[in-house]
Amino acid sequence: MLRKAVLWGTLVITVLLLGSVWLAYRATTIVSSLESASDLVAQLRKQVAANDKQSAVLTANKLQNSTIDARDASEDPIWTFASTLPGLGPNFSALAELARSADDIASLGILPLVNVYDSLDWEAFVPSEDGTNLEPLRSAAPVVGNAAYAVSASTERLESIDTSTLLPEVAQPLTSAREELRSVSGTIETAADASELLPALLGTEGQRSYLLMIQNSAESRASGGIPGALAILTVNQGRLSLGAQSSAGDLGVMDPVLPLDPEQRQIYSARLGKYMQDVNLTPDFPTAASTAQAMWEEKTGQKVQGVVSIDPVVLSYILRATGPVSVDTSKSDVFLAPGLPSQLTGNNVVKTLLSDVYQEIAQPKLQDAYFAGVAREIFVALSGGKADAKGLIRGLTQGVEERRVLMWSADPNEQSKIRKYKISGSITGPSVSGAEFGVYFNDGTGAKMDYYVKRSVQLTKQCSKNGYEQVIVRVVSTNTAPPDAAHSLPAYVTGGGHFGVSPGSVQTNVVAYGPAQSVIETTNEDGQRVAFSPHFHDNRPVGVYAVTLAPGESKILEFTFGKIVQHTEPNVAVTPSVQPVKDVTLATESAACS
Template sequence: MLGAQGPRNYLLMIQNSAEVRASGGIPGALAVLTLDQGKLSLGAQSSAGDVGVMRPTVSVDAEQQQIYSGRLGKYMQDVNLTPDFPTSASTAQAMWERKTGQRVDGVISVDPVALGYLLDATGPVKVKSPELLAIAGGGLPTELNGKNVVPTLLSDVYQNIQQPRLQDAYFAGVAQEIFKELSSGKADARGLVEGITRGTSEGRVLLWSGLASEQVIMTKYPLSGSIAGPSVSPAQFGVYFNDGTGAKMDYYVKRTVQLVEECTGDEYGQIKVRVTSTNTAPADAATSLPEYVTGGGIFGIAPGTVQTNVIAYGPVQAYIETVLVDGEKTDFAANRHSNRPVGSVTVTLAPGESSTVELTFGKIVQHAEPNLVVTPTVQPVKDVVLTTQPAECVPGR
C-alpha cells in the first residue's frame, strides 16, 4: 500500500469535527496523496463542496439508506453519516472518480486532532504561503503546532475568514504545509509512529483499500472502521453522532457516554447506554458567533442551538427495549445494520442546556465483556468514554 510495486493514489479526507458525522466530522477538505516506493507527496486538492451533487446517486445498500437516507450516496459531505467506514470510503471513491475521472486506490481519513498528534512529532509548521497568509488576514497563527491546530482549524478560522470558499482554501493550504513537513523525512520517527498509533486507537485515523485482497486484511483491525466483521468484538456497543444543525456548532458540544450493566434474572444480558450532551456555547452565541458557525437558522434550528442525531448500536442479535430522554420515555427510530440493533433519537440543545439519553438493550446473548466505540470528537476520548458501571445484583431477587 506504500507503493512498493508502483505509485498508489489515495483520497485523503480531513474530517471537520466542528460539524460532527458518525465517523468524526464532515469531510470538508480533500486531497490526493501519492505514495511511491514509500515516498509521500500531496497532489490535487479539493473540497466536498467542489465535488457537487451526485445525479444519479451512488448506490448504497438499502439497509443503510433506510437508517441514514439517500444523502449517503448524494453528497460527499454525507458519505460518513454511517459509522461504517468501508461504506463511506467506497462511496467517496466512486464520487471522486465520477467528478474527476481519477480512480484512487483507497481512502485515508484523519481529523484535526490526529493532525495535532503528527505535529507533535514534526514540530511546529510555519505557514509560509503568501496566499494563505493573505487569506488569514493576520488573525490566525503563522505557526501551527499540536496545541493550536485544533482551535485554529475548528473555531478561529470561522472568526477570521468569512467566505466558505476561502475557508476551504485555508484548510487545503494548511494540509499541504503539514504533509510537506511529513514528506521531508525530518520528523521524529518514534514520535510519528506514536502519534499515528494514538490517532488510530481513538478512531481518528481510518484506512480503506480498493483492492479486495488488501481490504480483507484491513477488516481484521479497528483501523478499518468497520461496524461488522472480525475487528468488532462480540459485545461491542457503538454510540455515534450526526449533526442536524447544518452548521459548525459541535466545537462547543461536550459529551459523555457510559455503559450501565443491568440485572435481568435470566440468562440474557441487559445494558443501558447513557449519553449526556451539553451545549457550552456562550449565551449570546446567536449574535457573538459567526453566522456560518451557528447556521443562521437556515435549516430551521435557532442560531446558537445545536441539534444532534444520537445513534446507538448494540451487539448482534440484541434488541432495543426502551429509550428515555431526561427520564421520560420517548419514541425512537429502530433499525438493523448487519444484524446489529440500531436506535436513533434527536437531541436539541440551546446554549447552556444539557440532556441525557438512555437506550436500553436487552436479550444480549454475548457473555463477553462489553466494550464501547464512540464518534471521535474535539474532546479527548478518555473524557467522553466513562468506565462501565457494573450491575449490583442481589442473589435470589
C-alpha cells in the first residue's frame, strides 16, 4: 500500500512539474509572439505613412503569423485548464484573452485594411474640375466597417477584465494594450464612418445641395460669428460649385417665429427662430443648422440636404493650399473699392474680410456682396483642383479640430454618425466628453467690434468638496481697439451707440456651460460677486453674464462649478474667433490641496 502511495505521489509531482514546465513554455511563446507583434505594428505604421504598400502587406502577414502563434499557445488544453484554477487562474485567462484579441485585430482588422488602404488615399478625394472617383472609397467601406467592429469588440473584451486580481507582469501589458486599442479603435471607427458617409455626402448617389454659412467672426455668435454670407454649395460626383448667394439680412424676419426648443428659447430668446443672423446664438450647431435650413426653405422655397459652416480663418487655410486668388473686378462694382487687395492670400484674407472691408466699403449690402464674392473666388480655385492635397487636408482637419468647420445633415441616419464627431458642433452626445465645459460668446454691441477683442479661457481644478469635483472657469477679455475708436472706426464697426453700448466699447454675453448634473455656484467679475442668469440645457448648467469693455480695458470673469460627478480630466470648448484657439484655451491648472 505504501509503495503504491509513493508511486502515485511521485506521478502527481511529476505531472505537476511537467505541467509547470509546459505552461512556462507556452507563456514564453505567448509573450514573445505578442512582443514581436508589437514591434511589427510599429514597423507597419511607418510603412503605411510612407505609402509603401508592398512592404506593409508583408509586415501585416508576419504580424498575423505572430498573433496566430500566440493564440494557438493560449488555446492549449493545459493552459485552458490552468485558467480555471483559483488564485493564478485569472492570469492565464487574461493572457489568453490578450492573445485572442491580438489575433482578431490582426486577422479581421489590420490585414484587410492593409489590403485596401491604397484605395483609402484621402488625397485622391480632393475636389477637381472632373469630379472625384469615390468608388474605391465606397467599395472599401464594408472592409473598413468590419475592421472597426473587430477592433471595437476586442477592445470591449479587454476592458472587461478585472486587473486588480492579476500579477503585475500580466496587468501591465494588458493595461498598455487597452490604451493602445482605445486610440486605434477611435481612428478606425472614424475611417469606417467616413468611408460610409463621404460618397453619399459628396454626391455619388445624386446631386446634393447644402446651405453654406460663412460665419463672420467680427460679430461673435456662440458657434463662431454672425452668418454673413450665405450660398448654395452643390456637390455632384465630387464636383463642387457655388450657386445662389445671399446674406442673412436678405432673408428678413420669420413671422411667425419658428418652433424652438423651450430651454434654448429661454436662454437665447425667440431671436433664435426669428432672424437668420441669430440662429447660432446657441452653441449647439445641430439646432442652429436645422433652424437655418427651415428659414432658407421658407423664404426661398429651395430644399437643401444639409448645412455647412466655415469662417474666414478656414478660408485662409484653404488659400494656403490653393495659393492666392485674384478678386474679379468685372463681376461687381464693390470690388473696385480702394484699399482692398486685388489678391487674397492665406495671410491677408482674415484681416481683409473682418476689418479692412468695413473701412473701405460703407454700405452693409456691398460689404456682404464683397464677402460673398471672395467666397466664390476661393471655391472656384478649390473646385478647379488647384489645391495642394496634403495642405488642404491639413487645413480642413485643423478647422474641424478648432470647431471652425461644422456640418449637419437633414438625413437622420447620416446625422447620427456625424454627431459622434467635433464637426457636428453638438453640445451633448457622443462627441462631448463627460467633463467638458463650454465658454461661448454672443455679441451684445450690435456691431463688428469682436475683431478687436482678445480672450483667454482657463480651467482651475479646485479641491474636492464632499466627494464632488469643483472647477473654476476663468475668462479674461481685453478690448484692444484704439483709444479713439469711437471716432477712428466706422459707425458700422462700433455700432454708433444704437444698441446702448458706447461707441468703441464692446459688450459680450458670455455663456458658460458645465458638465451634466453639475451646478454653477458663484460668478465673479474682477473678484466681486455678481448676479448671473442661470439656466439648464440638456441637463447641463448654463450661466450667462454680460461683460462690457471700454477701449484698452480688461476684465476677469469667473464661474465656479460645483457638484461635478465626473472624475475625469476636464476640458473646455470655446467659440472660435480671430485668435488661434491654442492661444485662447490655456492649460488646466490645479489648486494646491492640503
